[in-house]
Amino acid sequence: MSLIVQPINCTLKSDPKAKSSTDAMIGVLAGEMKKFSAEIAPTIRIAAHNVLPGVTSDEGPGDGWPAIRTAILAADILVFGTPIWMGQPSSVAKRVLERMDAFLDETDEAGRMPSYSKIAVCAVVGNEDGAHNVCAQVFQALNDVGWTIPPVGGCYWVGEAMGDTDFQDLKAMPRMVTKTAKMVAANASHLAALLKDNPFPG
Amino acid sequence: MSLIVQPINCTLKSDPKAKSSTDAMIGVLAGEMKKFSAEIAPTIRIAAHNVLPGVTSDEGPGDGWPAIRTAILAADILVFGTPIWMGQPSSVAKRVLERMDAFLDETDEAGRMPSYSKIAVCAVVGNEDGAHNVCAQVFQALNDVGWTIPPVGGCYWVGEAMGDTDFQDLKAMPRMVTKTAKMVAANASHLAALLKDNPFPG
Amino acid sequence: MSLIVQPINCTLKSDPKAKSSTDAMIGVLAGEMKKFSAEIAPTIRIAAHNVLPGVTSDEGPGDGWPAIRTAILAADILVFGTPIWMGQPSSVAKRVLERMDAFLDETDEAGRMPSYSKIAVCAVVGNEDGAHNVCAQVFQALNDVGWTIPPVGGCYWVGEAMGDTDFQDLKAMPRMVTKTAKMVAANASHLAALLKDNPFPG
Amino acid sequence: MSLIVQPINCTLKSDPKAKSSTDAMIGVLAGEMKKFSAEIAPTIRIAAHNVLPGVTSDEGPGDGWPAIRTAILAADILVFGTPIWMGQPSSVAKRVLERMDAFLDETDEAGRMPSYSKIAVCAVVGNEDGAHNVCAQVFQALNDVGWTIPPVGGCYWVGEAMGDTDFQDLKAMPRMVTKTAKMVAANASHLAALLKDNPFPG
Numbered sequence: 001m002s003l004i005v006q007p008i009n010c011t012l013k014s015d016p017k018a019k020s021s022t023d024a025m026i027g028v029l030a031g032e033m034k035k036f037s038a039e040i041a042p043t044i045r046i047a048a049h050n051v052l053p054g055v056t057s058d059e060g061p062g063d064g065w066p067a068i069r070t071a072i073l074a075a076d077i078l079v080f081g082t083p084i085w086m087g088q089p090s091s092v093a094k095r096v097l098e099r100m101d102a103f104l105d106e107t108d109e110a111g112r113m114p115s116y117s118k119i120a121v122c123a124v125v126g127n128e129d130g131a132h133n134v135c136a137q138v139f140q141a142l143n144d145v146g147w148t149i150p151p152v153g154g155c156y157w158v159g160e161a162m163g164d165t166d167f168q169d170l171k172a173m174p175r176m177v178t179k180t181a182k183m184v185a186a187n188a189s190h191l192a193a194l195l196k197d198n199p200f201p202g
Numbered sequence: 203m204s205l206i207v208q209p210i211n212c213t214l215k216s217d218p219k220a221k222s223s224t225d226a227m228i229g230v231l232a233g234e235m236k237k238f239s240a241e242i243a244p245t246i247r248i249a250a251h252n253v254l255p256g257v258t259s260d261e262g263p264g265d266g267w268p269a270i271r272t273a274i275l276a277a278d279i280l281v282f283g284t285p286i287w288m289g290q291p292s293s294v295a296k297r298v299l300e301r302m303d304a305f306l307d308e309t310d311e312a313g314r315m316p317s318y319s320k321i322a323v324c325a326v327v328g329n330e331d332g333a334h335n336v337c338a339q340v341f342q343a344l345n346d347v348g349w350t351i352p353p354v355g356g357c358y359w360v361g362e363a364m365g366d367t368d369f370q371d372l373k374a375m376p377r378m379v380t381k382t383a384k385m386v387a388a389n390a391s392h393l394a395a396l397l398k399d400n401p402f403p404g
Numbered sequence: 405m406s407l408i409v410q411p412i413n414c415t416l417k418s419d420p421k422a423k424s425s426t427d428a429m430i431g432v433l434a435g436e437m438k439k440f441s442a443e444i445a446p447t448i449r450i451a452a453h454n455v456l457p458g459v460t461s462d463e464g465p466g467d468g469w470p471a472i473r474t475a476i477l478a479a480d481i482l483v484f485g486t487p488i489w490m491g492q493p494s495s496v497a498k499r500v501l502e503r504m505d506a507f508l509d510e511t512d513e514a515g516r517m518p519s520y521s522k523i524a525v526c527a528v529v530g531n532e533d534g535a536h537n538v539c540a541q542v543f544q545a546l547n548d549v550g551w552t553i554p555p556v557g558g559c560y561w562v563g564e565a566m567g568d569t570d571f572q573d574l575k576a577m578p579r580m581v582t583k584t585a586k587m588v589a590a591n592a593s594h595l596a597a598l599l600k601d602n603p604f605p606g
Numbered sequence: 607m608s609l610i611v612q613p614i615n616c617t618l619k620s621d622p623k624a625k626s627s628t629d630a631m632i633g634v635l636a637g638e639m640k641k642f643s644a645e646i647a648p649t650i651r652i653a654a655h656n657v658l659p660g661v662t663s664d665e666g667p668g669d670g671w672p673a674i675r676t677a678i679l680a681a682d683i684l685v686f687g688t689p690i691w692m693g694q695p696s697s698v699a700k701r702v703l704e705r706m707d708a709f710l711d712e713t714d715e716a717g718r719m720p721s722y723s724k725i726a727v728c729a730v731v732g733n734e735d736g737a738h739n740v741c742a743q744v745f746q747a748l749n750d751v752g753w754t755i756p757p758v759g760g761c762y763w764v765g766e767a768m769g770d771t772d773f774q775d776l777k778a779m780p781r782m783v784t785k786t787a788k789m790v791a792a793n794a795s796h797l798a799a800l801l802k803d804n805p806f807p808g
Contacts, residue, residue, distance in 0.1 A: 548692055
């Protein structure tokens, strides 16, 4: 049985056609995940949808979150892609995390949130510095609302301090990025398959 | 000469009439600041404006940021108010910080960002836990883009772990909140006055 | 087959007989884990040993880390207990994390760190505020060096903002702490058993 | 009147003769500060002293902290130097911060901590990633206990993601590091002089 992977891209660029380094990193990770028979759903560019501020699963007319929520929860693995701004996750990434706060009140009869038995990993890029803090903030928030984090759950690239090179403009893929992507993909896939067959009992 | 204080409220509630605990904390802090002859500008509720995603000072038609930016930079002290969600600053707070990233490229002939010689403090509330991390994330980002942080720059309240009481519903103002607000106000006012008369030379 | 749980206490108090709120929280969590047939090893109070600064697995004569490292890696679940100081993990907790940095170079022929297929959870206490940031910093660091984090991987208690009550002095165990401890224990035990039988292939 | 600058180095290397990239960064920053007539005290390598765990200003016989505390408080500017390990400040840096927690109870008759009217800046180096988080954690903790943070209060260098180059081994000083060091030095010196002449009234 194939695993379903749902990548989301929390870039600040709302135009779906605007090039995104975060998309490039998601692509590297998705490429490795395919080798584990995973089916990769089309990446959802969050800023292209109208995700309203709030902490419920439906903030009313025009809210783009309910459809995104459905897509995320239909998958086995969430690839949480975000750029780094000021050493931190983007405001769009924070918006997504806040909307998942509702999971705390959406437990089933066994006390399980809708994210239980599902895997989340990070794909992070920036011109310089901040990837570890992004993973820290994102892992803590995702873990609070029920996601499982596999070992080495983050794949990232940043350039030298105070540099301004974009990941998508690199002439060659850094060897360490490819190596890390393989590890993230292998670990996420193994754990997702295990938990799909043996979900948390609650 | 009177100091001007500009509070912003990064609540997720976009309706200006919706009650906000962050407003309540801003009120406590503003009340103390008035004692130092500060003039308190009306609080800007960020979510009531259409602050577009991006890292420039004007993201085009409909962008609510340029007017807010002008108001913030007309003041001597910024009171950065934000609720805590998932132990972190709100997505609205992150949006504001990202828009200030543009300050890095807006230096004057002496290399000074528009925020130089201005003071920023935090007003933070949550049902439970997260105030220190909010201050850490906000102070680091604000400091990167030129703001000065006075000693004891954060006034906050959170309830006991995993509680659900709102600050605005407390029957009495906690003594420690009032005490801290006095310190934040005194320190911010002293430093703002000093820097107004003696700005950074760049 | 019984799971082995190894708690560590990163309190600043080096005297093993000094009472510790972190021990109290570890006790709550261990009590719940016993219900899942886990064998709880005696808590290691890190500050009572001479864990030298460094990032290798053996920093030479007198180093207390090698024995602790052996005990931790003999277990299936690590309960990482730490107090909060200034909204952050203790210096003793940071020391432990740094010593695990060596895992990155201790991979087996399949590229697996010694922590692979093992579970880590947090037990965190403080007078006030900081639990989410402690979990963020600790989860990110542990995840970097190969540990798997189950959903709802942190059990914590803090009092109201700027309070000074110790967890060990509470007259009654807060209901939410017990509820969370049950979730952490159930999730950690389920995942540890799964991974013990089906380790990451690397 | 000359300003006194006290650098501390929170490297994990306790041998004072062991070369340290953190020392190299402190040197860059101190070199710029000298241009503002500052007197630079010899760097204190914290790990070479026996700073005991605890949150008081004197943890008893053999404690190296009291002498370091005296040196720090005799200065006008603290240069807080720390390496990055796992994207975070070192355990030695955390130890220093914890010992400053005692300042909260050491206020004078006007409610001022011993750190009031003094400036703190960061000098941070790592092989890769983490500088922004180090500044966030350090600024928040220092600010809690009374230090003032000037704009652009951190000077840092890290290499490309997952790299292993040491700052002290760079063939040329990166232009951006020098530029940032000048800004940090200018801002810290201006603010320290202002506050020395016009201390916080409390």
